[in-house]
Amino acid sequence: MAPAQLHRHHAIQLCIGFDGPIQFRGRPDAPWNSYLGALIAPDLAHEFRAPGRQVANMLFEPETPIGEALLERFSNGSIARIPGSLAADVSADLKAAWAAGASDQELASHAQALLSRLAGTASPRNKADPRILKCINWISHHLDGPLRLSEVAAVAGLSEGRFRHLFVAETGIAFRPYILWTRLNRALELGFGGTSWTEAAHAANFSDQAHLIRTCRRMLGLVPTSMRINVTAAEEKIPV
Known part of the structure; x- marks a missing residue:
């Protein structure tokens, strides 16, 4: 996989190395730290x-029940280490399915099972506000056009000021950056599903393909085409 430049995104990221450690750091001048599993x-x-x-x-998404449970169990507000033995155990079925050439649907099922096992069965203590969850669902169905704070606040039955404050409190991100993050996810879903990148950009209300690529680089540290596996990448030793 291509290295990802410094970036941030409104998602929980779980990363597990199938055949060796992976590396993260929080800023360009910091040393690299190695993990077999990281949250x-x-x-x-x-x-x-x-x-x-x-x-x-x-x-x-951090607002999902599994996201909330994982943050509660592992997160310290930084890059949290998943113990190597636990990472290997919960990812064994997914790794085997990948090696066997399983379909995307099968891989998604194994990934969901992995997340559920890692999160545990206990319900998270902090439940997301149902008004915000309702708005998040509404937003996901209206990404092909402009989204205004006033209309989404109306979905929640709140004033703009109260909605703006509650949205940040519940999601940890302001309304506009969240919309951009959600549009990016929709465009990537379409692009990797076979839609042309130009059509994917327009379907998620990006002005053009270049706008999509710039946003992807800023939020994920990569351009979309770099997210595919590069089987010719040179091997580099990474200390555990």
Whole structure:
């Protein structure tokens, strides 16, 4: 996988190395730290590299029940280490499915099972406000057009000022950056699903493909085409 430059995104990132450690750091002048499994809190700046490695790299919304449970169990507001033995145990089925050439649907099922095992069965103590969850669902169905704070606040039944404050309190991110992050996810979903990148950009309300690429580089540290596995990448030793 190509190295990811310094970036931040509104997602929890779970990263597990299938065939060796992976590396993260929080700023360009910091030393690289090695992990067999790592959990990165949402909106946390970080760099990532795993040259020549096979990696399970999962990003998911912090407002979901599994996201809340994982943050409660592992997150310290930084890059949290998943113990190596635990990372290997919970990822064994996903690794085997990948090696066997499983379909995307099968891989997604194994990834979901991995997250559930890692989160545990206990419910998180802090429940997201149902008004914000309602708005998040509404936003996901209206990404192809402009989204105004006033209309989303109306969905929640709140004034703009109260909605703006509650949205930040519940999600940890301001409304506009959240919309941009959600648009990026939709465009990537479409692009990797076979839609042309130009069409994917327009379907998520980006002005053009270049706008999508710039946003992807800023939020994920990579351009979309760099997210595919590079089987010719040179092997580089990474100390555990």
